[in-house]
Amino acid sequence: MSNQAYLELQNIHQMFGTHQALQDVSLNIQEGEFVCFLGPSGCGKTSLLRIIAGLDMPTSGEIFQAGNNITQTPIKHRDFGIVFQSYALFPNLNVADNIAYGLASQQFSRQEKHARVRELLATVGLSGSEGKYPAQLSGGQQQRVALARALATSPGLLLLDEPLSALDARVRSHLRQEIKQLQEKLGVTTIMVTHDQEEALTMADKIVVMNHGVIEQIGSPQNVYTHPSTPFVAEFVGEMNFFKAQHSGAGMMQSGALILQCNPGTETTFGDDVQLAIRPEDIRFNCRADAENTLEANVLHLEFLGSRVRSLLQIDSHETPIIADISMNEMSGLNLAQGQSIRCQLPADRLHIFGGQA
Amino acid sequence: MNQSNTATTEPSQHNTAQRLFSNLFGRRSLDEWSLGSVLIIGVLALFICVVLPIYTLLSKSVENRAGDFIALTNFSQFFATPSLYNSINNSLFIALLSTTIVTSLSFLTAYGISRTRIPFKGLFRTILVLPILAPSLLPAISLVYLFGNQGIIKELLMGESIYGPIGIIIGSCFWTFPHALMIMLTALANTDARLYESAEVLGASPIRTFFTVTLPAAKYGIISVAFVVFTLVITDFGVPKVIGGQFNVLATDIYKQVIGQQNFEMGATVSVILLLPAILTFLTDRWLQRKQSALLTSKAVPWTAPKRQWLDRVFLGLMLLVSFIILSIILMAVYASLVTFWPYNLSLSLKNYNFDLMDGGGWAAYWNSIQMATFTAIIGTGFIFFQSYLVAKLPGFKVLKWFFHLFAILPLAVPGLVLGLAYIFFFNSPNNPLNGIYGTMTILVVCTISHFYTVCHLTATTALKQIDGEFESVSASLKVPQIKTFWRVTLPVCMPAVLDIASYLFVNAMTTVSAVVFLYSYNTSLASVAVLNMDDAGDIAPAAAMAVMIMLTCMLARLVHWLLGNVLLKNTQTWRKK
Structure with missing residues (x-):
């Protein structure tokens, strides 16, 4: 009781x-x-x-x-x-x-x-x-x-x-x-x-x-x-970027031409359609070239939000642009400008995997 | 083993039964059930006082004197009798002409009050609604003195007789005017300055603005006024009775068939025909209400009239003219009641107020009216407000509430004359257990409350709907019985509406003739009926005096209402102030 x-x-x-x-x-x-x-x-x-x-x-x-x-x-x-x-x-x-x-x-x-x-x-x-x-x-x-x-x-x-x-x-x-x-x-x-x-x-x-x-x-x-x-x-809780993807191997997801490494342990199997998701603040810049899931992106737009900057990134070989938030501290080191190319990382431990279509 | 088995099955059976029981009854607490039973009583009361009498009336119209079903024979007989059939034409003629006059005049005067910059608006408004405080017989009597055979200005008619359509139309216009004005004022009160500014910026002329902005916004109000006035006129019998002469209309036909010839079945048949325009009005009104609500937005900015010198002058002239006519008719009745012996001895005296010397019920009739109006106001307000409260605020009982609402709206579609006749049929039937109230004060009070039920019900409902819907939930969560919250919160908050209802019932109970004329007895004659009977007997001056007494009493009632509303409530309701 x-x-x-x-x-x-x-x-x-x-x-x-x-x-x-x-x-x-x-x-x-x-x-x-x-x-x-x-x-x-x-x-x-x-x-x-x-x-x-x-x-x-x-x-x-x-x-x-x-x-x-x-x-x-x-x-x-x-x-x-x-x-x-x-x-x-x-x-x-x-x-x-x-x-x-x-x-x-x-x-x-x-x-x-x-x-x-x-x-x-x-x-x-x-x-x-x-x-x-x-x-x-x-x-x-x-x-x-x-x-x-x-x-x-x-x-x-x-x-x-x-x-x-x-x-x-x-x-x-x-x-x-x-x-x-x-x-x-x-x-x-x-x-x-x-x-x-x-x-x-x-x-x-x-x-x-x-x-x-x-x-x-x-x-x-x-x-x-x-x-x-x-x-x-x-x-609904917070903000999220979504990618349509397919399970393409152990810990691997393919979204268009992109192949992303994910944390294993999900219940999807080879060939399953999934949705990958990442929060804007989880996208990293300042990363090593040999780190997992690094991509080249083109800065489409920058929006000043006070304590942070919101960037709209066009990832190579991917249709929909994604949103990434950069704190003002980080921003001062990056010197980002519109139209510029930049390397970013979608850390594997921050990628969320949802089975099926939303 | 056996023993343990029974021990386990028994509680589960008990549980199922308990569950079933609580599904049926347990959901509602005791006080919800007791309030629910009050609502049931309310529905039954309306069923007995409104639905059953009307049903009886409808069935009488398809029966012969012996009570056998004869289908539509009464109706074919009605249409075959030229004198009765002519009444339809006459009624339509009178009603249509009066509707046209009153609708245009009320629109213009309402425009003058709400959309121009004329001075003394409050005074004009008070004068223009005065006729509502007098019985509809008063203008008719005044007209006799003004334009009758010995009238003071009968030359104005250029040989035409006031006894007939002219008199009926003037009298009808007089007493229906305030009803029309009040609807029209509401319709014109809703302005949106932004529309006028847009029209001006877009270069529209004042005339074009009037036809594209002002008139469309008031459209539903105008249609509503037209229907209301049409119904009031076609169902009224006070004015045509006094001044109609040989000009028969449907309403006087019912009276003559029933009171004069004791032909109840034909009375019922004419009543059913008279129900048709009333039902049409009723349906139109319902339809308009649905349309109207969509027009209003909370963002509207009130419009202030600009200074338009010539227009303001024209409207001031119109207001003066209409006020003059209304005051003349009222003052003529007052003067006539004070003249000792028209037209031979014009010295003033109170001789005509010696009602006890005439037939018609004397001063007792006046006191009966006061008694009846007081009972109607107190009992009616209590019953109507509490029942509206239950319909609006008691959880559950959906079916019951639906029926209640239907029954409460129904009286609006039933002319007083028809309701009165329906009451005779229903309550005077020897096998009705309520037969005992026939001929007593009770039936007069019950009939008057039923007759004026709808407007009061809607007033109460509107006021109750403006109150936060969660009060009852809050008090239930605080374990306070709902009736206590009604007493401590709902009733005080709705006090202005309660006073409005009481005053409306009192004034209408004082002035009404139509329903009660069939129901009074020797001991319960009423002032308004006495006016009718004294006029009928040729005692026109005393009839005028009694009509003046009624009007003064209603003015006093309105004054008390005003004092209660403005002095007493202002002191006890400091919470309304910010």
Whole structure:
């Protein structure tokens, strides 16, 4: 029993008419974990969150929370707090009344309620705002009040539905850290839905990448970034160059006239069509001529991005140009210019191999 | 062995049963079920008060007096009777002409208010919507005093009689005008300055801009006004009853068939014919609503009218003229009610307000009206708002909600006269268990709420839809019963809409004649019906006095509404301010 996950989803399916919103989703979440559901809009991440909250019903499948089957449990008998994208703060109640809204029904005395509200406001950094109304607060402040309200009843599970998407970029990155710190301090199991990969990478202990109603990959942020298990994940999290290629020998892949050396251990066999992929920042310049996978490339275009330069490279005997990112430090030694030829390397240990066509 | 076997199978059986049970019931918590049952009661109430009476009416139209099915015999008899058949022509003539006049006039005045720089816009607006506070009988009575046989300016008609089409058209235009103006104002309120700027930059003349920008944007509003006015006029019987003379229209035919000749079956037949334009309007309106929403974009920049001296003068002249006509008609009724004995003793007195000396119900009728309007406003607002809330915010119950919405929209397509007759057929039937409410105050309140249900339902629904849809989810996650969130959040936030509904119901309950004229009894006579009956008995001055009383009461109600909305709410709703 001790090894059991806090939240367990088993084979969740959901149909909306003929549209399959979720298809055989299974997932375990440990106590105290911060999990992000990441994916493009319409991938089913919000549907899954609503099922966990009990706002919608799965067509089939089961959900266990702390060992209890809660699939059929009405919302009010479930143990969770939720923050919606719109915050859904009650406009006619002040901050204190909003936060204390869930405390009323649990027989708290007046003093206890006041104390809890004060404590929560201090936690979210809004001390002294008790008497204000939601319309008088900024977006970021409303966000925090919504968070405090969700945490007021000390739920075992905190659900966040795109909580930062309505805020501007600066507030967003600030709140990102705050929510993460708060979650670590309270140790509350948290699920956040987001379409922003940066948010997921910086906040989550575990990322669940979803697309078209199925889970594409579950893993730590590092794992998902460095070892994407499908072309979709590779492209959705971070950026990726793709090559069509064919398995042409042990550890060898042929893409057009190019023969690239790859790390062995993949499940493809001779003649299989594969996709090779490499991240723009993994392409090396300054490499020895005898290193593996070195190529001659022509610089088509350079784009200054502040801390780095993005180059568009035309590789000899290869149709589609690839993107390579060069840090400003490296750039100063390279003296790259448009139209110039340069040698670059696609290191074998950085090449990702995906079987079949994407 | 045996024992352990039973021990393992039993729980699993128990689990299946439990699962089945929870699939059926467990998903909803107890308070969702209790709110759901309130919704069920609501659907049943609308079914009994709207659907069943109309069904009964429809079936009566294909039955003879004995209750046998006779297919369309009633209809062929109707079309074979020249006097009845003529009424169709008359009704169409009146309705079409009134529609043309009111649509153009309301467009021009709405344009004056929203698109010109004339002064006193607020004052003009108040004056132009005044007729909505008076029963439709009031303009008819005024016209008698202005242009009747002893009218003060009857020479203006150059020998024509006001009793007939002229009177009906003027009276109809007067009381339908505010309805048209309000729709037109909404249609013209949506401007987009960017379109006008583009037109100007592209070198379009003001005339061309009007026809290519202004008119297309108001197109749906204009069509909507035309249909609404057409239906209001063709289904109204107050004006033709008072001033129609020998000129028969469909609405007065129903009244005469039922009240005069006790020919209920022919009344039902004419009602069904009268349902047709109303249903057509209803369908057009639904269709337009779908079109209209696509026109508005959130990025529109409001347009401010430029100074156009000659145009502003023309419109100021028009507004003065229309306001003058409306005020004259209202003041004529007030003056007539105060004159001791028209036209022989023009000294002013309150003699005509001694309603107890006349037939028609006396002051008791007035107090009945106040009582009826108050009940309608309180019970109606409570029922309508709470049911709209359940439809908008209670999770699940999809089929039930679909039916509720259908039933709630239906009254819009049913003219009051038809609804009143349908109520007679349904509630006066001896084998109806609800027969006991026939002839009581209850049936008047129920009928009035049903009659004006749709507009209130839509007002409530619009207000509720503007509220964040996640409030209920949040409160459920905080384990707060939904009804508490309704009370603490939803109701306070929607208070302005609730007041609008209450005031709308009160005013309409005070002024309506059409439905209740079939349903009042000796003890429950109403002020608006008393106007009709006193006029019928030749007591025109007291009828005018009662109409004035109704109008004053409605003005008072609007004033209370305004005070509540602007003084009380402003103080309790500081949260609305930034």
